[in-house]
Amino acid sequence: MEKFLTDQSHKRFNILTREWVLVSPHRTKRPWQGKQESLPAMDRPSYDPACYLCPGNERASGDVNPDYEDVFFFENDFAALKSQVEEQKFEDGLLRAETESGICKVICFSPDHSKSLADMSIDGIDKVVKMWQREYRDLGNQDHINYVQIFENKGEVMGCSNPHPHGQIWSQSSLPNEVVKKDRSQRSYFEKHKKSMLGEYLEQEQAYNDRIIYENEAFIVLIPFWAVWPYEAMIVPKTHQTNILEIPTAETSLFADAISRLTKAYDKLFDCSFPYSSGIHQAPTDGKDHSHWHWHMSFYPPLLRSATVKKFMVGYEMFASPQRDITAESAAEILRDLF
Amino acid sequence: MEKFLTDQSHKRFNILTREWVLVSPHRTKRPWQGKQESLPAMDRPSYDPACYLCPGNERASGDVNPDYEDVFFFENDFAALKSQVEEQKFEDGLLRAETESGICKVICFSPDHSKSLADMSIDGIDKVVKMWQREYRDLGNQDHINYVQIFENKGEVMGCSNPHPHGQIWSQSSLPNEVVKKDRSQRSYFEKHKKSMLGEYLEQEQAYNDRIIYENEAFIVLIPFWAVWPYEAMIVPKTHQTNILEIPTAETSLFADAISRLTKAYDKLFDCSFPYSSGIHQAPTDGKDHSHWHWHMSFYPPLLRSATVKKFMVGYEMFASPQRDITAESAAEILRDLF
Ligand SMILES: O=P(O)(O)O[C@H]1O[C@H](CO)[C@@H](O)[C@H](O)[C@H]1O
Ligand SMILES: O=P(O)(O)O[C@H]1O[C@H](CO)[C@@H](O)[C@H](O)[C@H]1O
Numbered sequence: 134m135e136k137f138l139t140d141q142s143h144k145r146f147n148i149l150t151r152e153w154v155l156v157s158p159h160r161t162k163r164p165w166q167g168k169q170e171s172l173p174a175m176d177r178p179s180y181d182p183a184c185y186l187c188p189g190n191e192r193a194s195g196d197v198n199p200d201y202e203d204v205f206f207f208e209n210d211f212a213a214l215k216s217q218v219e220e221q222k223f224e225d226g227l228l229r230a231e232t233e234s235g236i237c238k239v240i241c242f243s244p245d246h247s248k249s250l251a252d253m254s255i256d257g258i259d260k261v262v263k264m265w266q267r268e269y270r271d272l273g274n275q276d277h278i279n280y281v282q283i284f285e286n287k288g289e290v291m292g293c294s295n296p297h298p299h300g301q302i303w304s305q306s307s308l309p310n311e312v313v314k315k316d317r318s319q320r321s322y323f324e325k326h327k328k329s330m331l332g333e334y335l336e337q338e339q340a341y342n343d344r345i346i347y348e349n350e351a352f353i354v355l356i357p358f359w360a361v362w363p364y365e366a367m368i369v370p371k372t373h374q375t376n377i378l379e380i381p382t383a384e385t386s387l388f389a390d391a392i393s394r395l396t397k398a399y400d401k402l403f404d405c406s407f408p409y410s411s412g413i414h415q416a417p418t419d420g421k422d423h424s425h426w427h428w429h430m431s432f433y434p435p436l437l438r439s440a441t442v443k444k445f446m447v448g449y450e451m452f453a454s455p456q457r458d459i460t461a462e463s464a465a466e467i468l469r470d471l472f
Numbered sequence: 473m474e475k476f477l478t479d480q481s482h483k484r485f486n487i488l489t490r491e492w493v494l495v496s497p498h499r500t501k502r503p504w505q506g507k508q509e510s511l512p513a514m515d516r517p518s519y520d521p522a523c524y525l526c527p528g529n530e531r532a533s534g535d536v537n538p539d540y541e542d543v544f545f546f547e548n549d550f551a552a553l554k555s556q557v558e559e560q561k562f563e564d565g566l567l568r569a570e571t572e573s574g575i576c577k578v579i580c581f582s583p584d585h586s587k588s589l590a591d592m593s594i595d596g597i598d599k600v601v602k603m604w605q606r607e608y609r610d611l612g613n614q615d616h617i618n619y620v621q622i623f624e625n626k627g628e629v630m631g632c633s634n635p636h637p638h639g640q641i642w643s644q645s646s647l648p649n650e651v652v653k654k655d656r657s658q659r660s661y662f663e664k665h666k667k668s669m670l671g672e673y674l675e676q677e678q679a680y681n682d683r684i685i686y687e688n689e690a691f692i693v694l695i696p697f698w699a700v701w702p703y704e705a706m707i708v709p710k711t712h713q714t715n716i717l718e719i720p721t722a723e724t725s726l727f728a729d730a731i732s733r734l735t736k737a738y739d740k741l742f743d744c745s746f747p748y749s750s751g752i753h754q755a756p757t758d759g760k761d762h763s764h765w766h767w768h769m770s771f772y773p774p775l776l777r778s779a780t781v782k783k784f785m786v787g788y789e790m791f792a793s794p795q796r797d798i799t800a801e802s803a804a805e806i807l808r809d810l811f
Binding site for chain 1: 564
């Protein structure tokens with residue numbers, strides 16, 4: 134690789150969002166006198182009577198959770214999106230707004246309050262994958278749902294308000310910003326080359342082999358060339374699949390394996406239950422042709438130097454562009470050793 | 473205003489970035505059991521011998537700060553951007569990178585370690601404004617500097633590593649993502665209407681008058697219709713100015729007045745030294761025609777409910793689109809009362 138990519142300020146292009154990230158490889162020696170995060174308690178009981186996600190407990194809505202044995206979902210009691218009867222638009226000169234209708238669900242990964250994906254068995258994670266598939270299908274089949282966003286906020290530092298292992302699904306009537314960007318870039322590549330852009334990208338990554346951290350028969354785990362967060366990673370199916378329903382039945386456990394390996398490696402990195410937000414980007418469910426989509430799952434973990442020092446995406450990052458200090462290649466090298 | 477804007481999930485369009493924000497007005501009742509921020513100490517001494525920004529103290533570089541009396545700047549000792557001799561590009565299939573050259577400066581607002589902009593006199597802030605003007609001009613005049621990003625990270629929770637009142641300027645050779653977006657939207661409006669888009673927007677806001685929180689002879693302070701952060705605000709000059717050098721000499725103190733009023737109101741909101749990132753977006757310094765630009769200063773404060781509970785822009789926000797609970801109009805109403 135070009136030398137400037139390892140030792141000089143440069144920007145890298147994200148082929149999916151078509152935005153740039155600023156990389157400053159020389160800046161890792163910067164001293165840190167700033168905020169230190171407090172570590173959440175590591176020893177949680179398997180059942181917490183005060184947790185509204187544990188089996189048998191009551192939620193804010195008054196509903197009581199069943200004695201579930203593996204995965205369990207319910208509609209978010211404080212949903213940011215609701216199914217709305219009437220579509221409305223407001224447009225007055227430069228002011229524009231539209232109603233947004235949707236369904237928000239909470240997905241419990243396990244009845245065991247003490248676990249995270251990193252501690253669960255492949256089989257347990259496979260059940261989560263299958264629940265994601267069902268939800269993507271069932272939500273997507275509803276008329277007013279055109280996009281299904283599956284995500285997880287893990288750890289207090291990622292705004293997670295309950296340590297019980299869970300993720301969320303917010304599904305909605307219109308395509309959100311990030312999805313619109315990735316839709317455009319993949320479509321225009323596919324129209325021109327008649328091939329999946331991410332598929333082609335994976336081939337290049339396999340040739341370079343310096344950002345791939347793990348692969349099994351069906352999935353590749355890598356630090357994308359344009360990674361923003363210090364240890365950002367991406368799980369991508371090797372074959373061209375537009376959404377998670379296209380994972381061959383025999384391969385959902387290989388997706389679970391990739392998630393398991395990555396989250397375990399993360400936990401080892403700074404010897405803590407590693408916080409992150411993760412999300413799956415896949416084809417919209419608006420009934421249109423989406424052969425250009427190649428679904429992928431991304432992990433955005435905030436920690437930079439230790440379990441208590443995170444990267445802040447603030448002033449420059451908010452007003453100009455994301456910025457990182459360690460390169461994608463050195464992050465990959467560090468993570469690969471922990472697999 | 474349409475009723476759905478006050479009580480139903482909807483999205484609003486940001487005319488500058490051309491992206492949407494999801495608004496969920498009904499969601500403010502959501503309980504919070506998540507992370508509480510710790511409050512930084514409020515009583516700081518006017519001089520801290522351990523602070524590398526106080527007058528007379530030594531910095532990491534070994535340089536000693538002068539006994540400055542109002543504002544003071546120096547080149548960042550751990551700059552994310554450096555002036556580079558050779559421009560280089562890397563392009564291999566889907567991998568693209570380019571060297572990025574630049575100059576990063578730290579701007580001390582006051583020698584007094586205990587102050588923030590909210591505690592400073594209008595005259596003191598006016599000196600900061602004049603320093604921003606000089607830096608915008610001098611940095612912008614350099615051949616390899618095509619954009620000058622002025623910003624401040626205030627408060628530990630915004631990744632600020634030193635409470636001494638200071639901001640930063642990162643200037644660089646290419647236009648960062650956010651600036652490219654705002655450049656495009658303003659240019660296309662200006663070409664079509666031969667008028668400043670923000671100027672027109674201000675007129676609409678003055679007619680509605682429910683998002684404006686303060687105005688003096690030259691500036692308007694408002695919560696933009698498309699605000700993302702709970703108490704996000706914007707300071708906009710009433711006349712069409714492309715960059716801060718075009719502020720009439722007699723009016724820099726009115727800009728200082730607007731900053732002073734807003735930061736004071738912020739401090740009152742949750743009775744704390746209110747954290748935020750702020751930044752000025754203005755015309756690039758690449759020598760091209762930028763008559764379409766209308767400069768503005770934005771404040772992105774993270775606090776949501778109290779001095780210790782912030783809004784987290786995580787899973788859904790990172791993967792889909794920003795989301796807020798309280799509407800711009802109710803935030804404006806609350807802030808207006810504190811002016
Ligand atoms: O330059 P500072 O104050 O040390 O660092 C802070 O601001 C920078 C610019 O927004 C960010 O890149 C850092 O993550 C943040 O901690
Ligand atoms: O839904 P939760 O877990 O209560 O809330 C968390 O995730 C949401 C979706 O990313 C965010 O909007 C909230 O700011 C965050 O605290």
